[in-house]
Amino acid sequence: MNRKDRRAARATPAAGGRSPARLFQQALHQHEAGRYADAAALYRTLLTAAPHEPELHYNLGLALAQAGQTRDAVTAWRTALALRPLYPKASNNLGMTLAELGETVEAEQCLSFALAQTPDSPEILSNLAGVLRQQGRLPDAEALFHRAIRLHPAFADAYNSLGVLNMDRRRLPQAIQCFKRAIELQPDHAKAHFNLSLGLLTQGRFKDGWAEHEWRWRGGGRHLSPRPFRRPLWSEDDPAGRRILLHSEQGFGDTVQFIRLAKALADAGATVIAEVPQALVRLVATVPGVSEVVERDAPLPPFDAHLPLLSLPHRLGLALDDIPADIPYLSAPSDAAARWRTRLRDVPGLHVGLVWAGDPRPDDPFANAIDRRRSVSLSLLAPVLTVPGITIVSLQKGSPAAQLSSGHPGPAILDWTEDLLDFADTAALTQALDLVITVDTAMAHVAGALGRPVWILSRFDGCWRWLENRDDTPWYPTARLFRQTGPGDWAPVIDAVARSLAAMSS
Incomplete structure (x- = not known):
């Protein structure tokens, strides 16, 4: 003062x-x-x-x-x-x-x-x-x-x-x-x-x-503070014989993308415990190298050291050329996937899953601004929805799903999302689809980690994980990127997706 x-x-x-x-x-x-x-x-x-x-x-x-x-x-x-x-x-x-x-x-x-x-x-x-x-x-x-x-x-x-x-x-x-x-x-x-x-x-x-x-x-990240565990952070010492807790720290997609690295610790002799949000517990339990999965904020089992999940690439010295791409590294419940295949058996055409928006998070202006840049409206996707020889299956959750009831061009969109209670359920349906088309949300990671074909619509100022000037990604060999060439300009992206989809369905 x-x-x-x-x-x-x-x-x-x-x-x-x-x-x-x-x-x-x-x-x-x-x-x-x-x-x-x-x-x-x-x-x-x-x-x-x-x-x-x-x-x-x-x-x-x-x-x-x-x-x-x-x-x-x-x-x-x-x-x-x-x-x-x-x-x-x-x-x-x-x-x-x-x-x-x-x-x-x-x-x-x-x-x-x-x-x-x-x-x-x-x-x-x-x-x-x-x-x-x-x-x-x-x-x-x-x-x-x-x-x-x-x-x-x-x-x-x-x-x-x-x-x-x-x-x-x-x-x-x-x-x-x-x-x-x-x-x-x-x-x-x-x-x-x-x-x-x-x-x-x-x-x-x-x-x-x-x-x-x-x-x-x-202080560099938003809403991030170190977890107050009594056990130390794992550094670069030999993990053999140690119980190491990997805990998720950011979004669902980040967890899916980086949980693959648990296998590197397990291969070095560690017992890996993963702490993740409830919606990911069943799916992460299928990841090679993960011995135990705990829901976020639930009581933890004993462990010797811990590490935030996105610090693992730094500790392992992960380079661009050695990204583990042993795909798939997630598994959907086989019985549930079989039920979805049966349900889709008589549905004509290519079965294409669609996610057009992320979580808008209206109470967080920073996150909301990013979501407005990455998301599209369902009506804007008319060129995709009207491609002959396909059936669109909605994978859209959250408030943007209400756009389905407002009417849209093209044939009816199948919406079974009420049956999808967590990401394991979503993975089972994804496993039965021919293709997933999604904006940059967790679904891009889930489909990619399952080894399913996935087309990702990426905003002009795209996320760092998709690198630059390429339409593929070393993180997910089955993924293809469709990038904006100007801020907010989705029309060329959607037209390119529609042309590629028409070629695939013909």
Whole structure:
């Protein structure tokens, strides 16, 4: 807090019989010690006696935001601005918090207002650029990032953000250069290290990429924190004779993709225990090298060491040329697969499974933005749905499945997803299909790991795992990639899929 803020607090009338200056010092102490909820409570006590002090509302907003009470922080900053309209740091913080909530229109207004008052603020320029990027206005955002860097050539955060924008625009060398510059300026910049890992992995530079990927545990990754196990992390020591717990850490697809590496540990003499979400328990139990599967958050059996699943490639020194591609490494329940084949026996044409959308996750604006780029609407797939000689079988789960009831071009789509209670059920149906067509969701991994033909529709700024400039993938030999050539432009992709499907069915 600056001197003006401190003077305002000292001038505040006594609160609850305590000296306001002393109370304010206690609030500052709690705030600086990271006890944000306690600090917020003290700021509120001060505000009962001085409700018109904008600085106290501002500090309350800071403490609430740091305590994860985002909506309450927004209220506090709105109050500060109502009391002092020309308060650029409150406008800046309000704008950034609204952006985190996905409310980008008002966020842009707040940040533009703050910038009008402090036009040479590199921080506000960079923050406004971030919101414009969030809105998809990439050229405008890029211009503001460069302006911020010109004003502050050692601005590591701006270099990192510019690197992310270059990733959006599929300018990988420039992105990597930006991340490296951010790290030169701030060697412990966790987000720049993590983003650098994504660029390197996209280029297939796995050795350096996996090492940088470990920064996700040091603040680089979103919503990730180390698990508080008493047993140590497994490093690169001999795993023979040890019980090693591999625990999933991110999405279903990540777990399916990397659980194949359990076999390497088992082949080296380890007993591998896998902890995965409930929906994957039965399917992961079929993976070679996995001795035991435990549902996430269930009581764990004894183990000697543990490792997050996506740290295993780094520990094993996995290179692009030695990705284990012993496909299939998942197995569907044979009796269930046989029942699906019987059910499909009299269904004409090629049997094509379809997934057109991921989980929208509306409460997470960052994840929602990615999902909006990777997902398509069912109606947009009309050229695929109307290919002669096929029957579409929906594999779509979640809220996007409601699009089936809104009508669509082409013949009826078979929808048996109510019978699919977990990924083992889904794998059994997939095993009975001729082909799966999917956007970049867990189904791409399940079909690929089963060794089934799978066509993956990939967004322009595609995920690192699909590498760059290729329509195949070393992760799944039976997969084929159909890539966007421009942001948001699905029409050429869908037309290419429809042509390939027509050739396959004829």
